[in-house]
Amino acid sequence: MSCDVTKNDFARMIAGAAAAIRAQHTMLSELDCASGDGDHGATMLRAVEKLEKAFAPGGSDDLKTCLREAGWSVLGVDGGASSSLLGVFFGGMADAAATDLAAMFEAGLAALRKQTKAQPGDKTMVDALVPAILAMRAADDGGKSLRETLHDAAAAAHTGAEATRHLTARYGRAKFLGEKTRGHLDPGAASVSLMFAGFYQGLSHSKGESGNA
Amino acid sequence: MSCDVTKNDFARMIAGAAAAIRAQHTMLSELDCASGDGDHGATMLRAVEKLEKAFAPGGSDDLKTCLREAGWSVLGVDGGASSSLLGVFFGGMADAAATDLAAMFEAGLAALRKQTKAQPGDKTMVDALVPAILAMRAADDGGKSLRETLHDAAAAAHTGAEATRHLTARYGRAKFLGEKTRGHLDPGAASVSLMFAGFYQGLSHSKGESGNA
Amino acid sequence: MKMKKFINQPENIVAELLEGFALSHPQQIRLVGNNLVARAAPKAKGKVGVVTLGGSGHEPGLSGFVGEGMLDVSVPGEIFAAPGAPRCLEAIRLADYGAGVLFIVLNHAGDVLSANLTMEMAKREGLNVKMTLTHEDISGGTNPEDRRGLVGFLPVYKVAGAAAEEGQPLDACFEIAERMGRNMRTLAVAVQTATHPSTGHAIFELGDDEMEIGMGQHGEAGTGRMKLKSADETAEIMLEMLLKDLEVKAGEELLVVINGAGATTLMELFILFRRVDQILKARGIKLARAKVGEFITTQEQAGFQLMIARMDQVLLRLWDAPSNAPYFVVR
């Protein structure tokens, strides 16, 4: 049994991600000062605002329509690498053949990976995204609930992000710093980890009507 | 008996003034930071170099010719207000009808005062120059030696310069600071005081051939 | 040190600066659509349009070069951040006068991502667009992909813009841009950091007696940190690296551009240029053209970019062609 996800579930996940990013955007910009240009937190703030808007009450009830709209509007954040990649990611989720959570996230990841050659180990958001989505697939295949699935994904994203500390950047602005990036968390990976933590929190704690939790 | 001054005497006076300015140019620039643009020491350094050159061995033996050359070359220092005024001052000395020290300095002062309306009390170099030259005239009229005359002039210049601390600037860049200039020595007055101290020192301590000392 | 900038709400910086830019240059440019900077009088039908994209906070770059003889439309992003594909697509539609569009992209991760997405979308719409990437920063190593696009955008905009203005077809404009791109090399140096205008953070740290060669356009630190050098020594080190990389030989003709980062004075840039000229003369290399000023800045960062480009007769003619771009007027 795979976890089907409703628009409403997704809206709560997005709200959780937005809260997590809002709480930590200063830290995200500080991370980006160490390895980039210091704007990552601001970009992520704008990105989650767009996501919330795409899922706000009054919009479409169709999850795929909302995701397409979310992707396009995150692309429009004009915030450099991360907003383009995240825009592609969310927009790509709408192209999933199936409607279960893991399939949608896999479709998002596939779309994102068409735009960047970065592999896990290259110290980018991919280091958090890939393990998170692998964990999602495993939980899903193992018949876990939506809540459990998001829990596992968040844990994997966190581990993946933390591991970027020991890596050398090979993509984005940070690659020009090479070895100097060692010791610093990658900002994009940190954001992804925060978003996945937020997905889980959003679904767990808010009093929604979904029966999947 | 008035103090006649030879080219050689004057060359020694100039050497003394140059030494005094060289020793204190950093302080002069610092004074100018408080009330102007911080360049006064550098300008004075270049000015005394020109003066030394005009009186260097191998040049004319005629004091007036040397002074005219000195004045023109100090004008060419391109150092703002102070080098123009000092250039006019030294050049003006060459126009003196008489050849005695006081008359020459009086002629220099007259030329300078045609270029500026600054009066004693306006917190400029005039505050040191006017009393110094009055003291010169008094010493000269009183029959003092060249050395004594320069001593009195230096003392008067010093007193005049020190008094600028309590004044408010009304000329030059410093006038835009108005009341804020109170408490600070005027850089131009400080330079004049140093130069007169140097005139005296130069004539006293160097082993020249002049019989006037 | 506290940031001391004349701004209002940080989130309004880009919108307000663009508004002020447009209001101060009504004869030359205007804002259209979603804050795109376009020429006040669009180009004649049948000519190639020239479009670029890039982050804000680098004024006059990049929008200061929209005008007759240079760009048709520029897509400004947020501070130091590439604009997304949606507005780039809008710009390309706008600059399509029936002869296709040349899309000039500086090699930075964010810009390239947006540009690639834009190209996909434009192709899906059947638009005729060619994209050229500038990557002349030799600090990135030997792989062209690792070389960032710095002030070299300036000659590329200029010669490609002039070719488009002359009525040359898209393929020719593209080839001119690529040729200019292949023949240029840049190296940047920083001595003092800037603050990010939205966050107030210092972008990088440098010791009181340090400078860094290979600094990126957005304050990303490079790898050539060293003790502060004199103007002459700095010019020597950087020019030698550039001449070697471009393999310049005696008798060749160069364009030299020195671009101030923000707080470095024109006074210093002239002093540096003097040494560059001396070295070129000593090696029998001809200085064909020079440009010294601020074309792309990084806030109040201190430092500069030194760019050299091998020129030929066609490139020189196009470089000399007229322009009324607000920050690059050529008679």
Place this chain on the structure above:
Amino acid sequence: MKMKKFINQPENIVAELLEGFALSHPQQIRLVGNNLVARAAPKAKGKVGVVTLGGSGHEPGLSGFVGEGMLDVSVPGEIFAAPGAPRCLEAIRLADYGAGVLFIVLNHAGDVLSANLTMEMAKREGLNVKMTLTHEDISGGTNPEDRRGLVGFLPVYKVAGAAAEEGQPLDACFEIAERMGRNMRTLAVAVQTATHPSTGHAIFELGDDEMEIGMGQHGEAGTGRMKLKSADETAEIMLEMLLKDLEVKAGEELLVVINGAGATTLMELFILFRRVDQILKARGIKLARAKVGEFITTQEQAGFQLMIARMDQVLLRLWDAPSNAPYFVVR
């Protein structure tokens, strides 16, 4: 904080910067005599020559404006220091093409002293020279003598230079310059000090949260120290003072110039301009022309000058006339 400038020996700064300036603009200017900056191709006989003087360290001011349609010769002094009369006299002889010379002097103690001496000498030589003084800094109070010459030199060079280029006689050029001078007002503000490039000293001190209105061109502190304000508030305060002083009425046409001091970004200047434009619109005053950029800097000082000038049809025509001055090209 240690000064971090690309210079060599401090005593060579001016000579080297002029050399670099000349080498980078061989088509437009050259150095003649004692480091005078003159046009590469002298004006035709029978036209009025236009000469100015001023300290260095303010690049591109003042020598950046030598060229067809603007100045004939500029006499650069040492850093922040007026040149002496001997070189000014040399410049005037050089710029005398048989129709006399207009000598444009910015009101600063040192410059005026030199200029007065120069005028005496020139008259003794029988040269036909008229001197015009710019003094538009309203922070000096109501007495014109107490008003410094700030960026207002720019429109004066421009309109007088254009009149001379048209072949107008000396009296007419002088009258144009004086008319422009009477109709302009400037106010400067500083938020961050600069270092003197020769000494490395900070020129003034300002608190971390302070700004100062009425700052002089050379970093001489003014008297309007206050808490740092937003861009909009700063523009409002300064523009109100200027409009009041010039007694501008609805319906009149203004030229607005915003000049960056050095480290203040064009980004900020645009944000400020936006507010200036809004206020003018609200009062029914017409923005006839605008110019935003760095025309006279004070090293890496942060701040700007806001200038307004009442224009008439003649002044506008001359302002729009072509120029090939390196840092003020008009097509």
